[in-house]
Amino acid sequence: MDFTVLWAGDGVLAIGIVPPPSRMEARARLRQAVCEAAAQWQNLDIEAISVESTPGSSPRLLLAGGVAGLSLSHDEGISLAAVHLHGAVGIDVMRVQDIPDWFHLARDYLGPQVAEALSACPADQRPLALAQAWTAREAALKCAGLQLAEWEGAAPACRSHALPLPAPYVATLAY
Incomplete structure (x- = not known):
């Protein structure tokens, strides 16, 4: 999956992708890109990483041995994600x-x-x-x-x- 690292530092990683036209497919691809980026960033096996989503609460990134804050944002033609290893995170694109x-x-x-x-x-x-x-x-x-x-x-x-x-x-x- 192609993703671009937009920012990395202080235990935070922000990435972007060019999503497909379908909003549902864009969400799925962004979650996959987050897992791949986090695996590379933390030198982990991608099988040890997953995105957890519960209606009404912020998504979380499950990593081997812990949970990371996760935020996602979409606009037509672009999707962004941010991961914070040590706390909450927010990202927005417009x-x-x-x-x-x-x-x-x-x-x-x-x-x-x-x-x-x-x-x-x-x-x-x-x-x-x-x-x-x-x-x-x-x-x-x-x-x-x-x-x-x-x-x-x-x-x-x-x-x-x-x-x-x-x-x-x-x-x-x-x-």
Whole structure:
């Protein structure tokens, strides 16, 4: 399986794949790529690694001798995964695009400070800035085990990194 390592460090691995068109097949291929990448990364037999998914909870990566945090994200044409050997992890990917109702979306989900910063941003740079802020919020929420919800005054505390992706994608890793 072809995958690209996007980031590795601090016990965290982030990978990406170009998925098939079918969402169901994309999920299956990403899980397989995660197992293969983790096997190479940790020098383990792939048979000793599996993905555990339970409805209503974050997926986990089962490794020989332990459990690792796992986060998955998909957008049309790209699928990403992050593994954290020592705790929770979140990853989010988004296609940069112009969103007509961006201000209300930002105010409601990213908070008033982000909405104001986006208002001050030149219009041609706003779609990228919005995508960066959105993926940072989604990744942090996933890391904290929280669902996307309207802004309540605080963001989960975690380390985060923007991931290097080709245009038109933006992604953030949080752990």
